[in-house]
Amino acid sequence: MRLCRFDDxxxxxxxxxxxxxxxxxxxxxxxxxxSFPGGDPVIAALDMLAPEIAAEAxxxxxxxxxAVKLRAPVANPSKIVCAPVNYLRHxxxxxxxxxxxxxxxxxxxxxxxxxxxxxSALVGPSEGVALRHLDxxxxxxxxxxxxxxxxADRVPAKGALAHVAAFAIGLDMTIRGPEDRSxxxxxxxxxxxxxxxxxxxxxxxxxxxxxxxxxxGEMRQRANTRDLVLGLERLIExxxxxxxxxxxxxxxxxxxxxxxxxxxxxxxxxxxxxIGAMRVEIRAA
Ligand code: MN
Numbered sequence: 172m173r174l175c176r177f178d179d180x181x182x183x184x185x186x187x188x189x190x191x192x193x194x195x196x197x198x199x200x201x202x203x204x205x206s207f208p209g210g211d212p213v214i215a216a217l218d219m220l221a222p223e224i225a226a227e228a229x230x231x232x233x234x235x236x237x238a239v240k241l242r243a244p245v246a247n248p249s250k251i252v253c254a255p256v257n258y259l260r261h262x263x264x265x266x267x268x269x270x271x272x273x274x275x276x277x278x279x280x281x282x283x284x285x286x287x288x289x290x291s292a293l294v295g296p297s298e299g300v301a302l303r304h305l306d307x308x309x310x311x312x313x314x315x316x317x318x319x320x321x322x323a324d325r326v327p328a329k330g331a332l333a334h335v336a337a338f339a340i341g342l343d344m345t346i347r348g349p350e351d352r353s354x355x356x357x358x359x360x361x362x363x364x365x366x367x368x369x370x371x372x373x374x375x376x377x378x379x380x381x382x383x384x385x386x387x388g389e390m391r392q393r394a395n396t397r398d399l400v401l402g403l404e405r406l407i408e409x410x411x412x413x414x415x416x417x418x419x420x421x422x423x424x425x426x427x428x429x430x431x432x433x434x435x436x437x438x439x440x441x442x443x444x445x446i447g448a449m450r451v452e453i454r455a456a
Contacts, residue, residue, distance in 0.1 A: 257425025
């Protein structure tokens, strides 16, 4: 299934160029009150909702994909976990380019570990990216994103993908500079996820997917998830050795070489094999 969140928090099933509005299935969710449970209730209930979504789709009104506003497909992750320097050639370009490393030693992921982006940075492709600190270099980073489906607490790498509900495309937008990653990468709108999520049953081998990013039609990043330094299961093992991953948590798996600056007016097109493509407009905040 390809599921999107569109317009005013509607749930959509994406089929070729249409979105089927299956929002009525959300009636099946419990009525939450303060204090809310951790994690995203739709992702937590996905197994229960899947047959309901399929049934609802039979009678759901269809909207053209290009006519809807695509939001982040996960509304309420408890955290956005990110892998830094997880492709060797990106590590090399980071070490070679002062515009990326700012005089700091770029360490291997085995030494740096993971970092978190603020949840408030999360947007969908139709919302675009609003750049801040325009005097600084603002870079694109295309990444494959895993959506956690089942709570994962101290799980071993082997079999860890069983905790993943879906995959999506992510942009880990970044202000370059000397500050901590969590500050420079948590600007509002600097975590783009979309265009929808593709459930794990539809991705035969997530560890072998081509990904790419174009800026104004020009290819900037092109790689394959097979070249990840820490693979998908190892990332889940590492993250869950520190904190429980909850349904809806997002794991940005790292960006390949070819990162570069963007400016207001640019149009990014990010694509991942088996997931799709998303168009994201860059503007000044
Ligand atoms: Mn990144």
